[in-house]
Amino acid sequence: MIDELLVFNKEFVKNKGYEKFITNKYPDKKIAIVSCMDTRLTELLPAALGIKNGDVKVIKNAGAIISHPFGSVIRSLLVAIYELGVVEIMIIGHSDCGAQHMDSDEMIEAMKKRGIPAGHIDMMKYCRVDFKHWLRGFDTTESSVRDTVDQVRNHPLIPSDVSIRGFVINSVTGELTAVE
Numbered sequence: 001m002i003d004e005l006l007v008f009n010k011e012f013v014k015n016k017g018y019e020k021f022i023t024n025k026y027p028d029k030k031i032a033i034v035s036c037m038d039t040r041l042t043e044l045l046p047a048a049l050g051i052k053n054g055d056v057k058v059i060k061n062a063g064a065i066i067s068h069p070f071g072s073v074i075r076s077l078l079v080a081i082y083e084l085g086v087v088e089i090m091i092i093g094h095s096d097c098g099a100q101h102m103d104s105d106e107m108i109e110a111m112k113k114r115g116i117p118a119g120h121i122d123m124m125k126y127c128r129v130d131f132k133h134w135l136r137g138f139d140t141t142e143s144s145v146r147d148t149v150d151q152v153r154n155h156p157l158i159p160s161d162v163s164i165r166g167f168v169i170n171s172v173t174g175e176l177t178a179v180e
Contacts, residue, residue, distance in 0.1 A: 005085075008012045021053045022073070023040040023053055024054070024064060025072045025084060026085055027054070027055060027056050027057050027080070027084060027085070027086060028054055028055050028056075028073070028086055029051070029055045029056050029132060030066065030085050030086050030087045030088060031055075031056040031057070031086060031088045031089070032056065032058075032059065032076075032077055032080040032081075032086045032088075032089050032090070033045075033056055033057070033058045033059065033089075033090045033091075033092055033099065033130070033153075034059045034060075034061075034066075034073060034089065034090070034092070034148065035058060035059070035060055035062050035064050035093075035094075035169075036060055036061070036062065036063055036064045036092075036093065036097055036099065036136065037060040037062055037094075038058065038094060038097065038098065038171065040062075040094070040171045040172075041060075041094060041171065043070060044149040044169075044171070044174050045058075045092065045174075046100070046104040046170060048169060048174030048176065055082045057076075057078075057086060059073055059077070060087070061073060061097040062094050062096055062098075062099045062102075063093070063099030063100070063102075063137070063138065063144060064091060064092060064144070064148060065099070065132050065144055065147070065148055066096075066148055066152070066173030067133070067136075068127070068134075068149045068153065069144060069155065071177045074155060074157070074158075076153075077152065077158065078157055078158075081157045081158070081159065081162060085162065086162070087161070087162060088162065088163040088164075088165075089152060089162060089164045089165070089166075090147050090165055090166075090167060091145050091148045091165070091166045091167070092145075092165070092166075092168070092169050092176070093141040093144055093153065093166075093167070093168050093169075093173045093179075094141065094168060094169045094170070094171045095141065095168065095169070095170050095172070096171050097141055097144075097171075098138075098139055099137055099161075100137050100140075100141065100144070101137050102136065102137035103135075103137065104113060104131040104132050104134070104135035106120055107131075107135050108131060108135075113161075128171075132162055141168050142179050145167065145168060146179055148166065149164055149165070149166040149179070153163050165178065166178070166179035166180075167179060
């Protein structure tokens with residue numbers, strides 16, 4: 001399947017399909033969005049917000065959550081703020097999120113079934129990886145968004161003048177609901 005994408009890419013470049021996407025690294029709207037990697041949001045999220053290439057910085061991961069206070073999501077937000085001029089952050093969870101019901105024990109069992117040796121998992125535990133926290137799901141999308149907003153707002157390296165707001169997007173209609 002990757003080979004199909006590579007064939008398409010060669011034609012895309014050959015036909016200069018990239019020209020309509022040319023912009024610079026600075027977000028025109030000075031907004032960063034933390035959202036889920038769900039495939040339903042790939043085109044729906046930008047369409048529902050009216051954003052185009054170059055408007056915002058988008059950071060995606062499973063569940064739009066922050067699993068570590070000094071991990072890649074916070075690092076990306078710090079770069080967006082201090083290097084790229086972001087002044088507002090949107091945390092956007094979505095309805096029917098697959099990460100909601102994640103269970104670390106079930107995922108560890110799936111890893112073992114796919115050939116990951118138990119010794120590798122034990123080594124991670126020995127290195128103090130807390131699988132219950134790292135591979136956690138959440139009760140409701142609203143509570144997860146609220147938690148992520150709080151983590152960003154209370155992070156010691158995020159300046160207080162950055163506006164941080166939370167939302168849930170309907171993964172079918174694109175309707176946004178504010179989370180207070």
